[in-house]
Amino acid sequence: MTIDKAVISKITTALKAQSISEIEVIQSLWGGYGELFRAKLTGSQYSSVIVKHIKLPQPESHPKGWNSALSHQRKLKSYQVEANWYQHYAQLCGSGSGSDNDRQSENSVPQCLYIQRSELETLLILEDLHTLGFDQVLTHADHTAILASLKWLGHFHGQFMANQFTTSQPSTVNTTDLWPTGSYWHLDTRPDELQALSDQPLKMAANTIDRTLKQTPYQTIIHGDAKLANFCFNTHHDKAAAVDFQYVGQGCGMKDVILLLSSTLTFTEPHKLIEQYLDYYFSQLASSINLHQPDINPKEVEQTWRPLYCIAWADFQRFIKGWSPKHVKINAYTEMLTAQALSQLTTSSK
Known part of the structure; x- marks a missing residue:
C-alpha cells in the first residue's frame, strides 16, 4: 500500500519532523475507507506515531453482504464521532504524556497530536501506544x-x-x-x-x-x-x-x-x-x-x-x-x- 505524498508531507510538518524513515501499514480501514499506519519519524520529539487517514467513498461491496446507504451513513458518522472524541475528550482520560506514572494510567488512551478535517477526508495523528509501554x-x-x-x-x-x-x-x-x-x-x-x-x-x-x-x-x-x-x-x-x-x-x-x-x-x-x-x-x-x-x-x-x-x-x-x-x-x-x-x-x- 502506498501512502499519498501529501499525507506524508502533512505528518512531517505537523510534528516538526525531518523525515519519515519508515511506514508500517497496520490495516486498511473497514469497507475501504482509508488506512491505518505507523509512521516512524526522524528529527521529531515523537519516535513514531499512529496515523488514521480516513477517505470516504461509497463502497461497492461489504464482506458479509451488508452494503447500503444506511451502512455508509453509519460509517461516515462513526468517523466524525471518532474525530470529535480524540479532539475534545481523549485528554480527559489517562494521558500518555508527563510522568512515568501518567504514561500507564487506569484508562489510558492515545492522545491526539494533530487533526485535519475536510468534507471527504480526515487525517488523525495519534500517540503511538507502543512507545508508551503498551506494545x-x-x-x-x-x-x-x-x-x-x-x-x-x-x-x-x-x-x-x-x-x-x-x-x-x-x-x-x-x-x-x-x-x-x-x-x-x-x-x-x-x-x-x-x-x-x-x-x-x-x-x-x-x-x-x-x-x-x-x-x-x-x-x-x-x-x-x-x-x-x-x-x-x-x-x-x-x-x-x-x-x-x-x-x-x-x-x-x-x-x-x-x-x-x-x-x-x-x-x-x-x-x-x-x-x-x-x-x-x-x-x-x-x-x-x-x-x-x-x-x-x-x-x-x-x-x-x-x-x-x-x-x-x-x-x-x-x-x-x-x-x-x-x-x-x-x-x-x-x-x-x-x-x-x-x-x-x-x-x-x-
Missing part, C-alpha cells in the same frame, strides 16, 4: 489481560458516569457530539439485521431490550466497540489502553462488558469464573465512581446494572443473529443469557 496486541486473552481490560472499562465508565434522574449531571462532559446511543450494534442503526432475524421471540422483544438499556437511570460514556482487538497491553498484560473510538457514546456499561467478554471467552469457562470477572469489573467501577463522582453511590449503580448483564447480551444477540446466524458468539452460554433476559423482561412487565 502487546493479543489475539487470545489470558486471565491477566481480561482483568486489565475490565479494569480499564470500570475506570472509564466511572469517570463519565451520570445519573439521568438527578438535576445536577455529574458527568464530566456534554456528549452531544458523540453517539447519542453508544455501540455499533444498537437497534436504531440496525434495521436490516433486525429484519433478517429469524428468532421471533427475540425479534419481538428487541424494542423492549433497547428501551431497557437506554432508560437505566445510570448512564455513562461507553467505548462502543470494546473487543480485545481494540486494547493494547504492557509486557505483563496487567495494564491496558484502548483505541478505536468510532462508536463511543452514551450507554449502559454492561454493553462494553459483554462485548469484551464475547471476544475473550471460549464459552467453556465455569459460570463462577465469569461471575468473578463481573465482580472485578464492579469493584473497579466503584473505585472510579468514588474518585470522580462522589455524589453517586456505586452500590446503587451495581444493583441497577447487574440485572442488565443478560439484557445487554440479548441486545447483542439480536444483532449478531441477524447479521451472521452461524457466528461462534451464538452458543449455549449466550442463548441461555438471552432466554434469561426475555424471562426477566416478561416478569418485570407483569
Whole structure:
C-alpha cells in the first residue's frame, strides 16, 4: 500500500519532523475507507506515531453482504464521532504524556497530536501506544489481560458516569457530539439485521431490550466497540489502553462488558469464573465512581446494572443473529443469557 505524498508531507510538518524513515501499514480501514499506519519519524520529539487517514467513498461491496446507504451513513458518522472524541475528550482520560506514572494510567488512551478535517477526508495523528509501554496486541486473552481490560472499562465508565434522574449531571462532559446511543450494534442503526432475524421471540422483544438499556437511570460514556482487538497491553498484560473510538457514546456499561467478554471467552469457562470477572469489573467501577463522582453511590449503580448483564447480551444477540446466524458468539452460554433476559423482561412487565 502506498501512502499519498501529501499525507506524508502533512505528518512531517505537523510534528516538526525531518523525515519519515519508515511506514508500517497496520490495516486498511473497514469497507475501504482509508488506512491505518505507523509512521516512524526522524528529527521529531515523537519516535513514531499512529496515523488514521480516513477517505470516504461509497463502497461497492461489504464482506458479509451488508452494503447500503444506511451502512455508509453509519460509517461516515462513526468517523466524525471518532474525530470529535480524540479532539475534545481523549485528554480527559489517562494521558500518555508527563510522568512515568501518567504514561500507564487506569484508562489510558492515545492522545491526539494533530487533526485535519475536510468534507471527504480526515487525517488523525495519534500517540503511538507502543512507545508508551503498551506494545502487546493479543489475539487470545489470558486471565491477566481480561482483568486489565475490565479494569480499564470500570475506570472509564466511572469517570463519565451520570445519573439521568438527578438535576445536577455529574458527568464530566456534554456528549452531544458523540453517539447519542453508544455501540455499533444498537437497534436504531440496525434495521436490516433486525429484519433478517429469524428468532421471533427475540425479534419481538428487541424494542423492549433497547428501551431497557437506554432508560437505566445510570448512564455513562461507553467505548462502543470494546473487543480485545481494540486494547493494547504492557509486557505483563496487567495494564491496558484502548483505541478505536468510532462508536463511543452514551450507554449502559454492561454493553462494553459483554462485548469484551464475547471476544475473550471460549464459552467453556465455569459460570463462577465469569461471575468473578463481573465482580472485578464492579469493584473497579466503584473505585472510579468514588474518585470522580462522589455524589453517586456505586452500590446503587451495581444493583441497577447487574440485572442488565443478560439484557445487554440479548441486545447483542439480536444483532449478531441477524447479521451472521452461524457466528461462534451464538452458543449455549449466550442463548441461555438471552432466554434469561426475555424471562426477566416478561416478569418485570407483569
